[in-house]
Amino acid sequence: xxxxxxxxxxxxxxxxxxxxxxxxxxxxxxxxxxxxxxxxxxxxxxxxxxxxxxxxxxxxxxxxxxxxxxxxxxxxxxxxxxxxxxxxxxxxxxxxxxxxxxxxxxxxxxxxxxxxxxxxxxxxxxxxxxxxxxxxxxxxxxxxxxxxxxxxxxx
Numbered sequence: 001x002x003x004x005x006x007x008x009x010x011x012x013x014x015x016x017x018x019x020x021x022x023x024x025x026x027x028x029x030x031x032x033x034x035x036x037x038x039x040x041x042x043x044x045x046x047x048x049x050x051x052x053x054x055x056x057x058x059x060x061x062x063x064x065x066x067x068x069x070x071x072x073x074x075x076x077x078x079x080x081x082x083x084x085x086x087x088x089x090x091x092x093x094x095x096x097x098x099x100x101x102x103x104x105x106x107x108x109x110x111x112x113x114x115x116x117x118x119x120x121x122x123x124x125x126x127x128x129x130x131x132x133x134x135x136x137x138x139x140x141x142x143x144x145x146x147x148x149x150x151x152x153x154x155x
Contacts, residue, residue, distance in 0.1 A: 002053055002079075002096040004046070009090030010035055018053060022046045024087060038062045038088035044071075046079070053079045053096065062088065 002018045011034060016022065022031040025042040034043070040060040047054055054076035057064040064071045065086045071077050079085075083094040 002048075002094070004032070004085070004092045005095055006090055006092050009088070011090060018046055018048065020048050023058075034088055034090045036088035036090065039090070043087055047076070049076075053094070055079055055085060060087075 004016045006014045016032050024032040024044045026039040027041045042058050043060040044064045045056050056076050057071040057073050059073045079094045081096050085092045
């Protein structure tokens with residue numbers, strides 16, 4: 001079971017258990033009411049996906065931040081154990097018991113490599129996409145030929 005632990009703000013010390021969908025806002029009809037003028041009436045929502053939770057800013061005036069990074073409006077952001085969520089003056093910590101957004105990807109299936117421990121080097125070795133890479137030989141040879149012809153023609 002996952003929950004939000006409020007560690008700063010008017011509702012400090014409160015713990016909210018997360019269900020399928022928890023709406024966070026200023027009005028009392030929300031599952032988590034934050035009585036703060038910097039919080040919109042319906043500010044954000046925490047939703048459960050397959051085996052993890054995401055937070056979505058519902059177009060709030062003052063925004064929502066996760067780990068000191070502002071969220072884009074209406075774009076789901078996965079939540080990880082210990083993530084810090086700031087809405088208005090309230091600071092909350094996301095706590096989960098074994099629910100990880102990447103749990104499916106991290107599973108080491110027999111016969112496959114576990115890539116969860118790869119470091120920065122793996123992130124830097126991303127494939128480059130685009131038409132110049134897909135047809136590297138054909139385009140490269142043609143381009144070199146044109147450059148050579150142009151130089152010869154101008155000389």
